Every structure is written in structure tokens, then in C-alpha cells.
Amino acid sequence: MNTKRVYMDYAATTPVKPEVLQEMLPYFTENFGNPSSLYSFSDETKEAIITARKKIAHAINADKSEIYFTGSGSEADNWAIKGIAMEHKNKGNHIITTKIEHHAVINTCKYLEKNGFEITYLPVNEEGFISIEDLQLAITDKTILVSIMFANNEIGTLEPIKKIGELCRERKIFFHTDAVQAVGHVNIDVEDMKIDLLSMSGHKFYGPKGIGALYVRRGVKLENLIHGGSQERGKRASTENIASIVGIGKAIEIATEELELESERLKNLSEKLTISIVDKIPYTKINGPTRNKRLPGNVNLSFIGVEGEALLLDLDLDGIYASTGSACASGATEPSHVLLAIGLQSELAHGSLRLTIGVGTTEEDIDYVAKKLSSIVERIRKISPSWKAFIEKKDKK
Numbered sequence: 025m026n027t028k029r030v031y032m033d034y035a036a037t038t039p040v041k042p043e044v045l046q047e048m049l050p051y052f053t054e055n056f057g058n059p060s061s062l063y064s065f066s067d068e069t070k071e072a073i074i075t076a077r078k079k080i081a082h083a084i085n086a087d088k089s090e091i092y093f094t095g096s097g098s099e100a101d102n103w104a105i106k107g108i109a110m111e112h113k114n115k116g117n118h119i120i121t122t123k124i125e126h127h128a129v130i131n132t133c134k135y136l137e138k139n140g141f142e143i144t145y146l147p148v149n150e151e152g153f154i155s156i157e158d159l160q161l162a163i164t165d166k167t168i169l170v171s172i173m174f175a176n177n178e179i180g181t182l183e184p185i186k187k188i189g190e191l192c193r194e195r196k197i198f199f200h201t202d203a204v205q206a207v208g209h210v211n212i213d214v215e216d217m218k219i220d221l222l223s224m225s226g227h228k229f230y231g232p233k234g235i236g237a238l239y240v241r242r243g244v245k246l247e248n249l250i251h252g253g254s255q256e257r258g259k260r261a262s263t264e265n266i267a268s269i270v271g272i273g274k275a276i277e278i279a280t281e282e283l284e285l286e287s288e289r290l291k292n293l294s295e296k297l298t299i300s301i302v303d304k305i306p307y308t309k310i311n312g313p314t315r316n317k318r319l320p321g322n323v324n325l326s327f328i329g330v331e332g333e334a335l336l337l338d339l340d341l342d343g344i345y346a347s348t349g350s351a352c353a354s355g356a357t358e359p360s361h362v363l364l365a366i367g368l369q370s371e372l373a374h375g376s377l378r379l380t381i382g383v384g385t386t387e388e389d390i391d392y393v394a395k396k397l398s399s400i401v402e403r404i405r406k407i408s409p410s411w412k413a414f415i416e417k418k419d420k421k
């Protein structure tokens with residue numbers, strides 16, 4: 025039985041850091057007061073929320089009055105897009121997004137499409153970048169919102185956020201960015217980048233699951249998503265999830281302090297991982313952009329003649345936890361919409377592997393994964409009909 029465990033799926037979720045958990049614990053037990061209550065016992069929880077809000081605001085150069093807590097990153101995305109759509113539908117019914125968004129954005133847009141909105145899904149180039157010209161051409165006098173992700177969760181592409189922000193500000197169109205993969209990992213300045221709304225999620229930067237936040241620039245009006253009590257200044261009802269709010273605040277504080285050093289370390293390790301895999305495994309395709317234009321911890325590769333699912337199962341046997349581009353829907357595996365959007369052939373998209381590294385990743389892990397992966401790919405290819413066909417075709421040439 026293999027006992028080594030190497031987690032390489034940090035883009036899916038991250039563990040809560042011990043310092044984060046320590047800060048959260050008292051709010052489950054002794055400090056349980058409802059912040060909406062008037063007695064002094066609740067002062068502690070009220071203060072804790074203010075402190076967390078300040079920490080989040082500080083990390084993205086916002087003001088604390090511009091931060092609203094939500095139940096997740098998905099909720100923040102839903103709220104930003106539906107909230108702007110509902111509030112400003114009299115001005116126009118057109119929204120621009122991209123073909124490579126997370127499902128929290130894509131499916132929200134699809135929902136609005138069924139309800140009278142028109143959505144433009146911008147294409148991307150082979151590295152996953154939108155073009156500013158395409159965006160410019162897509163804008164009409166009915167456009168009320170542009171929603172473009174900060175960093176792609178599959179291939180790590182960092183979109184030209186500042187340029188998008190400047191264009192939207194100039195054309196007086198709201199700009200939302202799903203920054204769930206970016207917050208805590210790359211520098212974000214909502215003022216400089218001219219961002220109006222930004223979504224984040226605690227569990228993608230070593231905070232707890234089930235807590236997110238939405239930044240809403242002062243003066244930007246949006247309809248509520250959750251109606252009820254007057255929490256979050258009347259914009260998002262429900263008794264505050266204090267422990268998780270404290271957790272996301274502590275997590276973003278640590279991530280911000282460590283960002284520069286940790287992102288350099290991860291960039292170097294990602295590069296090393298990519299190079300050693302490409303060295304060991306012939307016909308490996310690197311998906312996504314080069315070093316400084318992608319998330320520090322993201323590696324995405326395709327192997328000709330190899331099914332992603334088979335790869336994941338074999339990696340699991342060696343204690344390696346990773347992710348593939350395809351999602352299994354009703355028995356048939358669909359290749360990832362992101363990999364198809366960057367122009368990968370369906371077959372290559374099926375043979376893709378996402379390795380995302382993080383705080384626990386060591387040099388030794390990199391060597392272990394590269395070595396195991398190369399023997400697994402070799403084994404799968406030996407019995408793969410599509411690999412055989414590829415080699416025969418190549419030899420004929």
C-alpha cells in the first residue's frame with residue numbers, strides 16, 4: 025500500500041491554515057453573540073466583523089464600506105451579475121463575458137439569457153486571453169455589464185484586467201471580475217485596475233469553505249440577491265457566519281504578507297514541474313500562457329493518446345491528487361469548455377491534466393510526480409488505440 029500523499033489540486037480547494045483556524049475557534053463557542061443584538065456581549069462579534077472587513081479591503085486597496093460578505097464565491101458571482109442586471113435593466117439588457125468563465129458566471133449568464141438578457145461570450149486566443157479589440161467591438165449602447173475573470177481556474181491565464189477596467193470606465197459600463205483564483209495569489213488593486221465589482225472565496229486561499237466576499241465600488245448600485253434582515257448594511261440578509269468571516273479575514277492577511285515570496289517559489293516549482301514532465305514524456309502539450317502571464321501555481325498539460333480519467337485513477341493509486349479538464353456528465357465525459365475555447369482538439373482536451381501546487385508543495389513532490397506520471401503515461405499509451413494510430417500516422421510521413 026502506497027503511503028505517500030501528494031496533493032496537487034490547490035485550485036479546487038486549499039486546507040485551512042492552523043493560524044486561521046486558531047483565530048476562528050473562539051467564535052464557535054465563547055464568542056457566539058449575534059452581532060445584530062444590542063447588548064454589550066455582542067460587541068466582540070461586531071468588532072470581529074469590522075476587523076475582517078478591513079483586512080479584505082486592505083488586501084485589494086478598497087475601503088471597508090465596499091466589502092460585503094457572502095456564502096461563497098459562487099454567491100458573489102451570482103449577486104454581482106444578477107444584481108447589476110436587475111438594478112440596471114432599464115438602461116440595457118446586454119452583458120459581455122467570455123467563453124472560459126467558471127460555471128458560477130457562465131450559468132448565471134445562461135439564466136439571464138432565458139430571462140430576456142442578451143449575452144456575448146467573447147472568444148479567447150490559444151493562451152486563453154481575450155482581445156481588447158473584440159471587447160470594444162462587442163460593446164453596444166445596451167451593454168450594462170462586462171464580467172471577465174481575473175485568472176482562469178483551469179489554465180491559469182491572467183486576463184488584461186486593467187485595460188478592461190479602463191475601457192469599461194471610459195464607456196460607463198460596470199466591470200465585474202471573478203477573482204476567486206487570483207485573490208491571495210497575485211497583486212490586486214481595484215482602484216488602479218478600475219474594477220467595480222470583484223468576487224473572492226475563502227477556501228481558495230487557505231481560509232474556510234462556505235465564505236466569500238463581494239467588493240462593490242462605492243456608488244455602484246445593485247439589487248439584493250438574498251432578501252431578509254438588515255445585515256451587511258441591508259444588502260445581504262442572514263445572521264453573519266462570524267467564525268468564517270474571521271477566517272477569511274485572517275487568511276487574506278497572511279496571504280497578502282506572504283504573496284511576493286510564495287508566488288516566486290510557486291512559479292519556480294511550476295516551471296520545474298513542467299520542464300521535468302516535458303523532458304520525460306514525449307508529445308506533451310503545455311496549455312495556457314508562459315510564466316508571468318499565468319497563476320503562479322498552475323500547470324496544465326495534455327498528453328496525446330491518453331484519457332484524463334485513466335490518468336487520474338492511476339495517479340490516485342500512487343497517492344497523487346490532481347484534476348482533469350473534463351467533467352463527467354451523465355456517463356459521457358465532456359471535454360472542458362476552456363480547453364475547447366483555446367482551440368484544443370477534442371482528443372487532446374480529453375487527455376489533459378491540471379496540477380495546481382501550493383503551500384505544502386516541495387521540490388521532492390515535484391520529482392515524485394514527474395517520475396510517476398511518466399511511467400503512468402507510458403503504460404497507458406502501450407494499450408491506447410489512439411496513441412497507436414497517432415504513431416502509425418506519424419511514421420508514414
Ligand SMILES: *Cc1c(COP(=O)(O)O)cnc(C)c1O
Pocket residue numbers: 035096097098099101126128173175176177202203204205225226227228234235236
Ligand atoms: C472556486 C471558484 C468559484 C466558486 O467559488 P465557491 O466558493 O467554491 O463557490 C468561482 N470562480 C472561480 C474562478 C473559482 O475557481
